[in-house]
Amino acid sequence: MSALRFLLLILAVWLGCGPAMAEKRVALVMGNSAYKSVARLANPANDAALVGGMFRKAGFDIVDIKLDLSVVDMRKALREFGSKVRDADVAVVYYAGHGIELDGTNYLIPTDAALETDTDVLDEAFALDRVLFAVEPAKQLRLVILDACRDNPFAKTMKRTVASRAIGRGLAKVEPTSPNTMIAFAAKAGSTASDGDAKNSPFATALVERLPTPGLDLGKAFRFVRDDVLKTTGNKQEPFVYGSLGGDDLALVPAKPVATGPQANPQDTVRRDYELALQLGTRDGWTAFLNSFPSGFYADLAKGQLNKIAAEETRAAAAEKARQAEDEKARLASDRAKKAEQEKAAAAAKAAEDAKAAAEKAKQIEEAKAAAAEQRRKDAEAAVAKALADKQAAEKALADKVANDKAAAELAVRQATDKAQAEQKVAAVTPTQSSPSLSPQETAKLVQSELRRVGCLATAADGDWNASSQRSLTLFNKYAGTKFDAKLASFEALDAIKAKPGRVCPLVCDHGFKADGDTCVKIACRAGYRVNDDNECEKAQDKKPVATREDAKKRDAERKQTEAAPSKPSASGQMVCNSAGCRPVRSGCRLESKGTGHALGNVEVCN
Secondary structure, three states: HHHHHHHHHHHHHHHHHHHHHHHOEEEEEEEEOOOOOOOOOOHHHHHHHHHHHHHHHOOOOEEEEEOOOHHHHHHHHHHHHHHOOOOOOEEEEEOOOOOEEEEEEEEEEOOOOOOEEEOOOOOHHHEHHHHHHHHOOOOEEEEEEEOOOOOOHHHHEEOOOOOOOOOOOOOOOOOOOOOOOEEOOOOOOOOOOOOOOOOHHHHHHHHHOOOOOOOOOOEEEEHHHHHHHHHHHOOOOEEEEEEOOOOOOOOOOOOOOOOOOOOOOOOEEEEEEHHHHHHOOOOHHHHHHHHHOOOOOHHHHHHHHHHHHHHHHHHHHHHHHHHHHHHOOOOHOOOOOHHHHHHHHHHHHHHHHOOOHHHHHHHHHHHHHHHHHHHHHHHHHHHHHHHHHHHHHHHHHHHHHHHHHHHHHHHHHHHHHHHHHHHHHHHHOOOOOOOOOHHHHHHHHHHHHHHHOOOOOOOOOOOOOOHHHHHHHHHHHHHHHHOOOOOOOOOHHHHHHHOOOOOOOOOOOOOOOEEOOEEEEEEEOOOOOOOOOOOOEOOOOOOOOOOOOOOOHHHHHHHHHHHHHHOOOOOOOOOOOOOOOEEEOOOOOOOEEEHHHHHEEEEOOOO
């Protein structure tokens, strides 16, 4: 029976504590304050530090806090965090800083973004889908918290390349497609959030107050956050949550396990010391006990034991006096004392005997009192032990019920997961499955944007699937080992490109340039050196002038050709005038003087 009881105790402890210890929770916290192209934000760095500290106090296994991230730093942080989420149960991303909504898509803005035109958003900012992609492998909960609804200065200075392109106020409404995914905005879609007058924003302050409550369901926790922010901002800012969770409560911090083992009795120390004093049974022992525990149930028992010892001492003293009186009586009788002395001694002996009897009776009374008190102690301890056993039995029944409910819930989750996987497999082989409702131009624009991200496309993502875009998809097929049709921008190609976390196509630079990260920079050689055909700096060779002789044959041929050609008639530059006016002498003609006196004049002769 003892071995069975031990096994049951171990099983109860495992059921109560095992899942909590096995659950892995990770968090990425980003705060962008030091923007280079617009004014600095006061609170995001402070908010990120506050929220990151909250996750660490809540017992998260991994908490990465990143501040003032450039576009390269943000890409690296999301890539590294994605690898940590693969074996996690709970994944949380918190972002504080500037965000922007462009054509219904939300973007997070790094600190080095300039965003001079609306098309720069695609290259210099991160789409919210990239963050959701990082937290997607988590098994139980995927949570994204965005404190990025501030009044955005980029939207005011940004140039529109297309007049109809929409740039919203705040962030756009989102609908997560993955199960157990929640996206929390500091302010609902289409509105802006306030930084507040304190060191931290009202939204961050409410998060730290509500989320780490052990056992509090996330849906209810965010409703509390909403109420707190509305109250702080005078109903001007209303946080909002998109997405949904299952029917069971899901807390960011699990509830503390219910103790199922035996509980320590605060009276155990008093009882143990009382039993030691009882075994000793001396006046000094009971006096020391009463000095340590002057009041209470066991103190009253100790006082009764002291009364018992006092009665025994009184009885012993009376017995000693009676013995002495009897000895004196015998001595006087033997000495033939006088009758009066004998009578006096007899009376003293009788008085002593009466005192002895009274002391004996008092002793018996005190012993009876002590025995009754001892019985009351045993009865009280038995009642306490029974109450403790009943409490432990009730706690064990509760633990068994919790374990059974948990096992049933896990079975339901497994069945639902198996059903979803089966449905996904069926959907994968169904030939009539429909693609997302996007136009070919929108699909081409998405594929071009992803090809730019992995380094296979150098031109802008404009939705025109031209020869340049086809060549870029061909390059992706070459370096990624895929075989997509380059003549068509398909959703299958889009999914495959999105699955690549970094650059796929190598960076190719023109002659005189070299690769530096994701850009080409010009090769600078020191004085006296030049870039050779291998894109390396080599010393320049001085060219010496070479004397050449004129080609005599070429010169003679040109002279003979000129002499053989007929001469072209040329104008003489003379003018002939008459009553109609003056004009140049025609080619091949000349002027001759004719007439006499006043009739002398020039005549054009053409013979």
